[in-house]
Amino acid sequence: MMPRSPLHFTPCTERHIAELMCWFTSATECRQWGGPPFRYPFDARSFAEDSLWQKLPSFVLLDQSGAMLAFGQYYNRLDHCHLSRLVVAPQARGGGVGRQLILQLVAHGRDALQLTQTSLFVLQNNTAARALYEKLGFRLTDYPEPGDWLRGCDYLTAPATGILDQTMEMER
Numbered sequence: 001m002m003p004r005s006p007l008h009f010t011p012c013t014e015r016h017i018a019e020l021m022c023w024f025t026s027a028t029e030c031r032q033w034g035g036p037p038f039r040y041p042f043d044a045r046s047f048a049e050d051s052l053w054q055k056l057p058s059f060v061l062l063d064q065s066g067a068m069l070a071f072g073q074y075y076n077r078l079d080h081c082h083l084s085r086l087v088v089a090p091q092a093r094g095g096g097v098g099r100q101l102i103l104q105l106v107a108h109g110r111d112a113l114q115l116t117q118t119s120l121f122v123l124q125n126n127t128a129a130r131a132l133y134e135k136l137g138f139r140l141t142d143y144p145e146p147g148d149w150l151r152g153c154d155y156l157t158a159p160a161t162g163i164l165d166q167t168m169e170m171e172r
Contacts (some may be wrong), residue, residue, distance in 0.1 A: 007097070009104040012058035012071065014048075019068050021047050023090060032123055033087050036149060051085060057112065058085075061101050070101040074109035078144060080119035081109035081160060086129070098132055103164065110160040119157045121150075130154075137162045 024030040027040040038050045048054065052073070061070040072086040083105050088097045106118050120138065122130050138156035 008062040016060045069097045072105045080117045081115045083120040118160050
């Protein structure tokens with residue numbers, strides 16, 4: 001189900017990071033989102049450092065009242081607009097917010113980076129996220145570089161235009 005009111009896609013601020021910290025209540029949740037090197041327990045300083053929110057293009061989705069519903073980032077990784085640290089607020093999951101976040105990040109990142117391909121990593125046990133990514137057109141791809149850190153993680157790619165075009169068709 002899609003959110004009924006329009007969502008606002010905007011750059012992340014320090015206020016958003018303070019709220020985002022409250023979304024993670026365990027080491028497992030934190031590492032599923034931020035990756036194995038993300039420190040837990042965290043404090044404001046370590047969370048800001050590990051999330052890289054001031055170094056990477058970082059965005060949030062807000063509802064009409066200004067409540068934060070989702071967070072995500074993108075950057076150039078192997079000539080792909082790579083999406084990272086995607087998360088939807090616990091109370092907003094299952095309502096189409098994740099889909100909107102990905103669409104906004106892909107559109108913004110494609111234009112900003114001038115890249116036509118997108119990518120992301122997903123933990124193999126994160127079935128809900130994987131189902132969304134596959135529905136949007138992401139497909140399992142061999143990661144072209146070695147790395148022990150990839151254990152338990154899959155690399156998915158998709159053409160940016162394919163994701164955005166498919167979505168327009170779904171909305172008709």
